[in-house]
Amino acid sequence: MYREALREAIDEEMERNKLVFIIGEGIAERGGSYKVTEGLLAKYGSLRVRDTPIAEAGMIGVGVGAAIAGARPIVEILYIDFAMLGMDMIVNQAAKFRLMTGGDGRVPFVMRTQGGAGGGVAAQHSQSLEALFYHIPGLKVVMPSVPADAKGLLKYALRQDDPVMFLEHKHLYMSKGPVPDGEHIVEFGKGDIKRSGKDVTLIAWSNMIPRSLEAAEALAKEGIDVEVVDPRTLVPLDKELILTSVAKTNRVVIVQEAVRRGGVASDIASIIQEEAFYDLDAPIEIVAGLNIPIPFNLELEKASVPQKDDVIAAVKRCLHPEQFTARAAN
Amino acid sequence: MYREALREAIDEEMERNKLVFIIGEGIAERGGSYKVTEGLLAKYGSLRVRDTPIAEAGMIGVGVGAAIAGARPIVEILYIDFAMLGMDMIVNQAAKFRLMTGGDGRVPFVMRTQGGAGGGVAAQHSQSLEALFYHIPGLKVVMPSVPADAKGLLKYALRQDDPVMFLEHKHLYMSKGPVPDGEHIVEFGKGDIKRSGKDVTLIAWSNMIPRSLEAAEALAKEGIDVEVVDPRTLVPLDKELILTSVAKTNRVVIVQEAVRRGGVASDIASIIQEEAFYDLDAPIEIVAGLNIPIPFNLELEKASVPQKDDVIAAVKRCLHPEQFTARAAN
Amino acid sequence: MQNAPSREILEKIFRTAYRIRVFETEGIKLYRQGLIRGYFHPYLGQEGIATGVCAALNEGDYVASTHRGHGHCIAWGADVKRMVAELLQKETGYCRGYGGSMHIADIHRGNLGANGIVGAGTPLGVGAALAAQIRGSDAVTVTFSTDGASNNGTFLESLNLAAIWNLNFILVIENNQYAVSTRIEESTRDVDLYKRGTSIGVESHQVDGNDPLAVYRLTQEAAEKCRAGKGPILIEAKTFRHMGHHVNDPGKYMPEDRLAYYKARDPVDRARNALVEICGAPQAEIDAIEGEIAAEFSDAVEFARNSREITAAEFRQFVADY
Amino acid sequence: MQNAPSREILEKIFRTAYRIRVFETEGIKLYRQGLIRGYFHPYLGQEGIATGVCAALNEGDYVASTHRGHGHCIAWGADVKRMVAELLQKETGYCRGYGGSMHIADIHRGNLGANGIVGAGTPLGVGAALAAQIRGSDAVTVTFSTDGASNNGTFLESLNLAAIWNLNFILVIENNQYAVSTRIEESTRDVDLYKRGTSIGVESHQVDGNDPLAVYRLTQEAAEKCRAGKGPILIEAKTFRHMGHHVNDPGKYMPEDRLAYYKARDPVDRARNALVEICGAPQAEIDAIEGEIAAEFSDAVEFARNSREITAAEFRQFVADY
Ligand SMILES: Cc1ncc(C[n+]2csc(CCOP(=O)(O)OP(=O)(O)O)c2C)c(N)n1
Numbered sequence A, B: 001m002y003r004e005a006l007r008e009a010i011d012e013e014m015e016r017n018k019l020v021f022i023i024g025e026g027i028a029e030r031g032g033s034y035k036v037t038e039g040l041l042a043k044y045g046s047l048r049v050r051d052t053p054i055a056e057a058g059m060i061g062v063g064v065g066a067a068i069a070g071a072r073p074i075v076e077i078l079y080i081d082f083a084m085l086g087m088d089m090i091v092n093q094a095a096k097f098r099l100m101t102g103g104d105g106r107v108p109f110v111m112r113t114q115g116g117a118g119g120g121v122a123a124q125h126s127q128s129l130e131a132l133f134y135h136i137p138g139l140k141v142v143m144p145s146v147p148a149d150a151k152g153l154l155k156y157a158l159r160q161d162d163p164v165m166f167l168e169h170k171h172l173y174m175s176k177g178p179v180p181d182g183e184h185i186v187e188f189g190k191g192d193i194k195r196s197g198k199d200v201t202l203i204a205w206s207n208m209i210p211r212s213l214e215a216a217e218a219l220a221k222e223g224i225d226v227e228v229v230d231p232r233t234l235v236p237l238d239k240e241l242i243l244t245s246v247a248k249t250n251r252v253v254i255v256q257e258a259v260r261r262g263g264v265a266s267d268i269a270s271i272i273q274e275e276a277f278y279d280l281d282a283p284i285e286i287v288a289g290l291n292i293p294i295p296f297n298l299e300l301e302k303a304s305v306p307q308k309d310d311v312i313a314a315v316k317r318c319l320h321p322e323q324f325t326a327r328a329a330n
Numbered sequence C, D: 001m002q003n004a005p006s007r008e009i010l011e012k013i014f015r016t017a018y019r020i021r022v023f024e025t026e027g028i029k030l031y032r033q034g035l036i037r038g039y040f041h042p043y044l045g046q047e048g049i050a051t052g053v054c055a056a057l058n059e060g061d062y063v064a065s066t067h068r069g070h071g072h073c074i075a076w077g078a079d080v081k082r083m084v085a086e087l088l089q090k091e092t093g094y095c096r097g098y099g100g101s102m103h104i105a106d107i108h109r110g111n112l113g114a115n116g117i118v119g120a121g122t123p124l125g126v127g128a129a130l131a132a133q134i135r136g137s138d139a140v141t142v143t144f145s146t147d148g149a150s151n152n153g154t155f156l157e158s159l160n161l162a163a164i165w166n167l168n169f170i171l172v173i174e175n176n177q178y179a180v181s182t183r184i185e186e187s188t189r190d191v192d193l194y195k196r197g198t199s200i201g202v203e204s205h206q207v208d209g210n211d212p213l214a215v216y217r218l219t220q221e222a223a224e225k226c227r228a229g230k231g232p233i234l235i236e237a238k239t240f241r242h243m244g245h246h247v248n249d250p251g252k253y254m255p256e257d258r259l260a261y262y263k264a265r266d267p268v269d270r271a272r273n274a275l276v277e278i279c280g281a282p283q284a285e286i287d288a289i290e291g292e293i294a295a296e297f298s299d300a301v302e303f304a305r306n307s308r309e310i311t312a313a314e315f316r317q318f319v320a321d322y
């Protein structure tokens, strides 16, 4: 399970390196709201596994400081929404320290948190905010979609020297999948083809991967062969993998849970149109959240983020743009 | 002058509506670091013009609360970089209140601040962070490039009911331009053609407008006729104006000072390729800041943000893509 | 007992405390039936605070609340119908189903709303107090806050602003001694949170939060001082939850003896006893009040169940404006 | 005078204070000549604090600083050459010209750096103290902070974390009574900032920041207590700037009589007097020290001027990694 894979990664890295430690709200005795840190207190003690007060700016800041001073902190923020309280420490300190020190200062800091809508937790507990970190040079942005990647990427995160926004999804914690035992490392910047196909390149990450795979299976039944590309890390982004796939399919759908306006999908689209303009046979389709905060009402919540049918429709639109755009027909 | 235009807007709106007030660091007796609020204390007194301690989260939060309770606060944040300290109040409170209350609650809150590089103020005082606000539904994002717009947009901001990120540029305060006296209002969502042309659509905002206009003049001498489109407000965005221009020129350059990765330019590009794919004769060119924090060294600082020559080169690339891309030649 | 409040006030206090008790007890049942989704943080055990505080405020005043906001909302006089409807995500709810438990607000009546971000109510409340000052009104704003929020930067920043601007602001810290499962002793070296107010020049008090009358009296004095230009004031009310953090938290980490201690000082019982002992209200009258409030809740559930949800078309229109 | 520090310490204190004085005085001239760009916040008048504090610390300890950071940097033993080179945006500077005045750091020697964000040094410093604890080291971390930063949320959040975790952390608030032109009385009702530490259970002291020896002694005690597991400790050092907020601020808002009061208690003079009075250092020796330090600064300017800037190619390589 995703959450166990995360736990394994933390456990193994804490075992391996005494400088790895973890702080967060209710992560010690209680084992965290999503049970990722269960058992770690008993194993590593209260020096390296400790609860914090409700002070996100403080805990992120303290984590950044500890990283600058050579430790390897993991700071767990309960909801990505709450990371907004610590943005100064992320944006102005963690992300900038390396450049500001001319390269001497490094910040091996990992912030683990989770985002996404579902279950009626409403506007302040449902956001997908990866785009905010994506735009800040100096941060790595990691969004694992399956347990094996969760483990391998977290292990890698804990061995490199730049601040990492490790973004999980509340709906993935219980998701299943094979997880290699022990030394399983996934480097940053290496995307993964989660399903290969020849007709359309579908780019997605985090919880949109399982949803897109479902859509792809449904489309397969109609004879449409979708290639599902999971960048796994948004920064660094595996452009090569994306462009290679686009060169093959000539059609692109990007699926993100975050709101449409100013999301990472837009950026990936801008890169593709810039670097593979002449490969494209149709406009890039972006399937994304509506430009609104997430409503409490479950039906409205569902309407606010991409569903399987939205993905299916987008794939079809991009296969037959002439049916949707007058100009394409000419 | 830009800063006087801003002052006029505040002055006229404070005169007009007793619920308009302004808070910020050093804005009262000292008149603000950029002299925008000079004279307002004397005219309106310390109830409506007041200094704050260095507490960005607090002052933004208090402004949001005052707005919810029906006043019309202007909160001046010295540098947009410091707004990171108040992100929770912006993202989770101001932007969401309207939806979370089912439409009943309104937040007529204006945050004025300034961004941009120049003068060696380094990584924590030079950012262009409009993309962060752009991605948060519920916020309006305003970026005036000339004094008249600064006045008209700020007056409009102070009469509408949603939270506004009013983003000025440190290099524009002393810039000159005609400013209509008295009742001059610029509505949100109405872009402006700052120079009309037929060969290339150049979209820019804030300080990239004067720079792009210079580039356009230089290009005009070579017989290249650039249309410079200033959306003026990024949210709402005047898509119509942009798409109309693109339909005419079939070529697009977008110039932003912010870093390339995940910037607003990417989003505008994604919209154009989505809605005007068949109009485009060449890839959309994005001229943007490098993906790094701004260095202190003046030469490196200059190299980090778009200069006139970068704009000129991009316009030429998009007029003759075949010279730059092997594929375009086929 | 020194200057007991009027019978009218005492009855109001009991009614409010009991109304909250019923709302939470019955609400939890609805939640367990799957009728309510998302988070539900019961106010059980803390009723004395919202009840005492709001009884001391006037119309035109403001309140801002927390994630554990039902009690404040009810004490501020909310329509229980519209509250239940909100929890059931119906169009007749306070937020038309857009907000839910953590966001119920009634801006037209000065309730700035519950809040999903711990600590956020403080700056918002100070802002409302600032707006009142700008308008020249003597309205008082109360922010209900928590022990957890007292370790958050917003506490210092916004209370300090209220202080330097002499705002009519009362910060009520409901110190229930836990933040989810974290004991207050793990979060601070000094569990007497009122001292933090004193340290920045804010008049600060401590009170038994399970004593609705004591809370009422202290708030009344505080509000008077505010209206006389002597604000802000901080009130730390010690209390304890009757159950876990939210409906799905069994709260096993709460020591039984401490729970028993506080349950023996149940604020609803105390409000009832005050009405009986001070005003001599007969049992029949108490029963009548309780019956009336129980019926009111059943009606509210009925109302909510019969209400419709926002339609797709309404939603589209809402979205179009963003 | 009670247990005067050793002659070695007294000389170190004077040398450091004087070195800062020269750096700032001469640095301002370079700024006025247009050789330094961006912000330059002089530490003139506050030398006693950095000097006294750092003299009491050990190798292996950490410091974190503010936007007004030259003094801390020098007191921590930075190479003046590399500091001037940084201000002149040269490749030999501490940050290779990427940082500038507000970001000079020397992470290899435990200086976490100046900071352009008021208040940010506190969590970073607490973090360094936490890292030391994790490593099992008894290193102490000092964050130099300011009156302005004391109204910021980071103050409460991070000092509280240091307290509950018993970190070896000393927070030194340099209370120079102004934040740019804003008087401290306008920013808080209680100008005795140390009380904020007390209110959260942190041992807190006040000291005359213009008395380097007093600062030294207090810091020494505080560091000892930390190493004995009794941290964190807060020290409020009252002081006053000798000029405006930054080089281009004439500082006219500073009342002349207060300025005169503090100039009469000049920390560099006091450090010099201590050396003369306690150790009987002859004037010739003082002159020699001063001459040496002045020469050191000239050499540093020479060094910086002769250094090169980062090349475009080096920069491209740097960027490629982002
Ligand atoms: C800023 C923030 N951090 C964390 C949370 C998650 N959270 C919700 S309630 C809670 C505990 C709150 O404890 P306290 O503030 O004492 O209020 P109580 O629940 O005791 O009423 C936490 C950690 C949150 N909602 N907001």
Ligand SMILES: Cc1ncc(C[n+]2csc(CCOP(=O)(O)OP(=O)(O)O)c2C)c(N)n1
Pocket (backbone or CB within 6 Å): B025, B054, B056, B078, B082, B085, D066, D067, D068, D116, D117, D118, D119, D146, D147, D148, D149, D176, D177, D178, D179, D180, D245
């Ligand atoms: C978070 C933040 N807000 C505002 C500023 C702008 N600023 C720089 S220095 C300063 C005044 C600082 O006063 P204080 O903290 O007392 O330090 P001092 O300058 O007196 O040493 C301000 C407002 C900043 N750098 N960071």
Ligand SMILES: [Mg+2]
Pocket (backbone or CB within 6 Å): C146, C147, C148, C174, C175, C176, C177, C178, C179, C180
């Ligand atoms: Mg609590």
Ligand SMILES: [Mg+2]
Pocket (backbone or CB within 6 Å): D146, D147, D148, D174, D175, D176, D177, D178, D179, D180
């Ligand atoms: Mg100061």
